[in-house]
Amino acid sequence: MYDNYRRHLNKTIQWLLKSNHTKGGSSAHFNPVNGWSKPYPETTGYIIPTLIEYSHQYEDLKAKQVAYNFAKWLSDIQHETGYWNGGLYPAKKEDPSVFNTGQILFGIICCYKEADDLKWRKSAQKGAKWLADSIDSEGLWNVGHYTGFNPTYYTRVAWPMLLVANATGDDFIKDKAVQVLDKLIKRKKANGTFWGWGFEKNKPAFTHTIAYTIRGFIEASILLEDWDRYGSKVEPTLEKLYKLSELNNGRLAGAYDYEWQPTDYYSCLTGNVQVALCLMRWYQLNGDLQLLNAASKLIEFVNDTQFMNTPINALNGAVAGSKPIWGRYMMGRYPNWAAKFHADALMLFLELSKKKEKEWSTAEL
Amino acid sequence: MEHRGIVITAGFDKSISAIAVAELLHSQGIPIKGFVVVSPYSYSRFRKYIKKRGISFLWEAIPRLIGYQQSACSDSRNYVEEFREEKDISCNSIKTWASNRSVDYLSVPSINDDSVANYLNDVEPQWLVYCGGGIIREKVIRTMDGRILNAHQGPLPEVRGMNAAEWSILLDKNQEVTIHLIDQGIDTGDIITLLSYSITSDDTINTIRDKAKVKGIEGLVEVASKSSLDDYNLRQNNSNYRQCYILSDTMKELLHKKLNLVQKKKV
Numbered sequence: 001m002y003d004n005y006r007r008h009l010n011k012t013i014q015w016l017l018k019s020n021h022t023k024g025g026s027s028a029h030f031n032p033v034n035g036w037s038k039p040y041p042e043t044t045g046y047i048i049p050t051l052i053e054y055s056h057q058y059e060d061l062k063a064k065q066v067a068y069n070f071a072k073w074l075s076d077i078q079h080e081t082g083y084w085n086g087g088l089y090p091a092k093k094e095d096p097s098v099f100n101t102g103q104i105l106f107g108i109i110c111c112y113k114e115a116d117d118l119k120w121r122k123s124a125q126k127g128a129k130w131l132a133d134s135i136d137s138e139g140l141w142n143v144g145h146y147t148g149f150n151p152t153y154y155t156r157v158a159w160p161m162l163l164v165a166n167a168t169g170d171d172f173i174k175d176k177a178v179q180v181l182d183k184l185i186k187r188k189k190a191n192g193t194f195w196g197w198g199f200e201k202n203k204p205a206f207t208h209t210i211a212y213t214i215r216g217f218i219e220a221s222i223l224l225e226d227w228d229r230y231g232s233k234v235e236p237t238l239e240k241l242y243k244l245s246e247l248n249n250g251r252l253a254g255a256y257d258y259e260w261q262p263t264d265y266y267s268c269l270t271g272n273v274q275v276a277l278c279l280m281r282w283y284q285l286n287g288d289l290q291l292l293n294a295a296s297k298l299i300e301f302v303n304d305t306q307f308m309n310t311p312i313n314a315l316n317g318a319v320a321g322s323k324p325i326w327g328r329y330m331m332g333r334y335p336n337w338a339a340k341f342h343a344d345a346l347m348l349f350l351e352l353s354k355k356k357e358k359e360w361s362t363a364e365l
Numbered sequence: 366m367e368h369r370g371i372v373i374t375a376g377f378d379k380s381i382s383a384i385a386v387a388e389l390l391h392s393q394g395i396p397i398k399g400f401v402v403v404s405p406y407s408y409s410r411f412r413k414y415i416k417k418r419g420i421s422f423l424w425e426a427i428p429r430l431i432g433y434q435q436s437a438c439s440d441s442r443n444y445v446e447e448f449r450e451e452k453d454i455s456c457n458s459i460k461t462w463a464s465n466r467s468v469d470y471l472s473v474p475s476i477n478d479d480s481v482a483n484y485l486n487d488v489e490p491q492w493l494v495y496c497g498g499g500i501i502r503e504k505v506i507r508t509m510d511g512r513i514l515n516a517h518q519g520p521l522p523e524v525r526g527m528n529a530a531e532w533s534i535l536l537d538k539n540q541e542v543t544i545h546l547i548d549q550g551i552d553t554g555d556i557i558t559l560l561s562y563s564i565t566s567d568d569t570i571n572t573i574r575d576k577a578k579v580k581g582i583e584g585l586v587e588v589a590s591k592s593s594l595d596d597y598n599l600r601q602n603n604s605n606y607r608q609c610y611i612l613s614d615t616m617k618e619l620l621h622k623k624l625n626l627v628q629k630k631k632v
Contacts, residue, residue, distance in 0.1 A: 247610075289535050292616065
């Protein structure tokens with residue numbers, strides 16, 4: 001069963017392993033003209049849990065070893081006060097980044113849980129503490145932004161803060177994360193969109209950051225065991241994304257404005273699979289297989305764009321930023337985070353379908 | 366009350382359902398006033414479907430357009446063909462059927478074309494029986510004053526939308542066909558009757574769809590042969606259930622697994 005998904009998963013993971021940069025970390029992207037880019041600490045961080053999950057599911061020790069190497073590199077380049085710089089490595093100047101620090105925490109805390117090694121715990125706690133200390137009384141950060149404001153996708157910073165708080169029992173970090181989430185949930189509009197969920201305040205948001213925003217709320221609610229606090233509030237957004245996915249046969253537009261009007265000439269592939277992940281997480285809570293159907297269409301749309309067997313080795317298994325490749329999102333490039341979310345979506349779908357089969361086989365039908 | 370006759374819709378000339386409904390009603394003495402057949406050879410129609418369902422839509426559509434609606438699987442029963450044989454239905458073209466009986470045949474680019482509403486206004490049929498042709502919009506619904514019958518391949522209101530026979534299996538619902546009125550929602554019109562059928566150990570997804578199709582034809586004929594719905598306890602539909610859409614390739618694999626388990630448990 002699902003051989004096609006397994007084939008794609010294997011290719012994507014192999015590509016992620018190829019992205020391993022000689023100087024440490026994972027290259028941000030591959031471009032057929034310029035080749036592999038410099039390493040990207042932010043996405044290197046959140047690729048770690050993907051590789052570790054894969055190593056569990058498929059007993060792949062190489063994937064786990066690469067994940068640990070990534071984490072060690074990240075730990076080595078962490079600033080002594082806890083933050084990580086924004087952008088590619090090496091940074092041209094000191095540039096503490098809220099978002100990048102949050103994303104790196106995913107990897108570090110995952111390694112701590114996996115290896116129970118205190119060095120990871122210390123690194124994660126230091127990073128999360130820096131984030132928590134930087135939050136003002138309004139629940140916002142005054143420093144470390146990518147485009148000069150607190151975007152709503154910072155829910156995806158609060159989420160790893162909660163992961164660290166859960167693993168270390170640090171209530172200060174937890175309270176600060178909740179303060180941020182409480183502030184951001186108020187940005188919801190009547191039609192399910194959120195003010196400021198894109199890279200720019202008043203422009204259409206890529207599905208990439210839309211999914212960042214929603215996933216942050218979903219996971220925070222799950223970690224806090226309080227679905228009503230944020231999760232139920234994003235259900236209208238999830239419902240809208242579900243319908244858009246089905247009505248467009250798995251192809252979401254690259255970006256949507258605050259009225260859900262699409263920028264339709266391209267699709268943001270990473271956003272596609274990130275939305276699939278959101279729908280599958282929702283499915284895990286309500287058991288509606290229709291969500292799984294929509295998620296699989298989103299995944300299959302991306303599968304169909306993936307190179308599986310070309311003479312250019314670095315393209316095999318790569319997932320582009322946009323379809324078509326000249327679309328506005330990461331034009332002409334194959335980002336490592338598109339591969340990461342693609343692998344995550346494939347692994348979660350395979351896990352959920354297997355679980356469903358098991359449930360059916362033991363139930364009275 | 367006198368029966369004012371029937372107009373039947375179809376998505377293409379070789380629609381087995383439309384021909385069967387016409388033949389069975391005709392044999393009961395119910396006047397068939399005409400057919401509204403949506404021309405499949407419209408560029409905009411192909412473009413719309415390819416955008417919606419992908420290029421694979423063509424591989425499914427072409428065999429239907431040239432008359433092969435059934436599964437190519439030779440080791441499974443063909444319930445639709447058996448039904449046609451049993452009812453002595455041999456005609457394979459609506460055009461031929463209509464021409465042999467001097468019945469109107471309206472070929473239109475869209476079921477919502479102005480010519481359709483105008484034609485229905487002129488003919489004033491008792492029922493417009495829906496056997497395909499796309500989503501019917503407000504103008505045609507208003508013209509018929511709600512007297513449009515549809516056979517839906519799943520139990521309403523729980524399973525509305527596409528691939529309903531398949532979704533009934535996946536969602537653990539009864540295998541039932543619903544005869545209902547068409548309104549402006551997707552499968553949200555009042556429910557007239559539910560007709561059940563069973564899954565047997567030799568069924569495939571295709572034979573289950575065929576069983577549902579036969580049940581739908583029988584249900585449409587039964588209801589359309591009457592001049593009113595007084596014999597039925599009409600139930601209001603409920604659109605609170607999430608609409609079902611076409612199954613993805615991978616969900617079809619999951620469906621096969623579920624079907625096998627259902628069959629094993631029955632044995």
